[in-house]
Amino acid sequence: MKRLIPFALFLLSPTAAFAGADDQELWISLGSDALEPVAEAFAKEGWAMPPASLAKGDVTVIPVRESQLESIAHVMHEKFNRCAGFVTYESLDAAEKALVPEPPQRIETLGPPLYTLTNATVANCLASTVAEPNVRGTINSMAAYTTRYYTSSTGVSAANWLRSHWASLASGRTDMAASLFTHAAWAQPSVVLTVTGTTYPTEVVVVGGHLDSTSSGSVAPGADDNASGIASFTDVIRAMVVCNYRPQRTIKFIGYAAEEVGLRGSKEIATYHRNNGINVVGVLQLDMTNYRGTSADIGIVTDYTNAAQNTFLRNLIAAYLPGVTHVNTTCGYACSDHASWTNAGFAASIPHEAVVSQGNPYIHTVNDTISRARPTAGMATHALKFSKLAGAYVAEMGK
Structure with a gap:
């Protein structure tokens, strides 16, 4: 996993320029294949594409503002038929932890076995x-x-x-x-x-x-x-x-x-x-x-x-x-x-x-x-x- 941009640099991100007092700073993880379409959508809005913060495999984390989430959702539908197509986090640390999925939970069943057709x-x-x-x-x-x-x-x-x-x-x-x-x-x-x-x-x-x-x-x-x-x-x-x-x-x-x-x-x-x-x-x-x-x-x-x-x-x-x-x-x-x-x-x-x-x-x-x-x-x-x-x-x- 690569941590590409220190958190402090997000405070200098061009996206901060238009942010209102209630426009929360967030992070999203998305497929790396979506980065270019998102950048194009941002450019149409006059927003600078924020630099990547983390990358693991084909997933990248970028900092965004809450007001940008809906525009990103539209890109995911129009380009990929995904709904939503990204995951939002309140902190960079939370995003980093989530890039390593939890191991499968052990299913503890006391009742009848799963996946049978008996009812x-x-x-x-x-x-x-x-x-x-x-x-x-x-x-x-x-x-x-x-x-x-x-x-x-x-x-x-x-x-x-x-x-x-x-x-x-x-x-x-x-x-x-x-x-x-x-x-x-x-x-x-x-x-x-x-x-x-x-x-x-x-x-x-x-x-x-x-x-x-x-x-x-x-x-x-x-x-x-x-x-x-x-x-x-x-x-x-x-x-x-x-x-x-x-x-x-x-x-x-x-x-x-x-x-x-x-x-x-x-x-x-x-x-x-x-x-x-x-x-x-x-x-x-x-x-x-x-x-x-x-x-x-x-x-x-x-x-x-x-x-x-x-x-x-x-x-x-x-x-x-x-x-x-x-x-x-x-x-x-x-x-x-x-x-x-x-x-x-x-x-x-x-x-x-x-x-x-x-x-x-x-x-x-x-x-x-x-x-x-x-x-x-x-x-x-x-x-x-x-x-x-x-x-x-x-x-x-x-x-």
């Missing part, structure tokens, strides 16, 4: 109970906010609405509780619905997706990115109640804040679980589920994910999603919140709405609305497939 009754009930109108309704509710940007008041309101919605779905279930996970550095909280396991409550299964959208200054409905992912697993919560499924392992459904600006919410949450010794036995990430850009229904992301759990997802599709096709795809460095869990040493997977390079071209724009959904405009037919997959995942992992 078909529950899996089929959940998969048959999730419904397109409910998924569509959550997408529309989330996309109705002007923006869900992590520093905006509407971003905070969207998180509060989601917590209330989940609490309503779980009403009457004493084993289900919705809460907020607050972040000290920005306004928007993450949202967590915990279903406490009946037999092995210390073994935790996570299903998540980011609740924020881009744009601090204009309309950003984020219907596909990522109201769709949130909506896909939200209806699994409802289905669990309808099917009276009380999992043996604890299930946590999480809506992450601040993904678009460097996986900030999921990084804090994954770090919290690692630092507190929480036994997370599997993580499923849903980020963009309602735009079918390729002939295959689901793209299984194979980089920065867990190979054994990816095989398990393929087996779930074969067993419980008849007619649904899948293909392998790659996503690149830090392309979504699964990377936070992978970097923390946990087994994580992300099934995507298409081959990543052929995903939704409208994300990160005012045109990311449900009217752009494919194959059925204005509907959540594609996202429903991911609801069924998430239901099967929860049934078999939670048993």
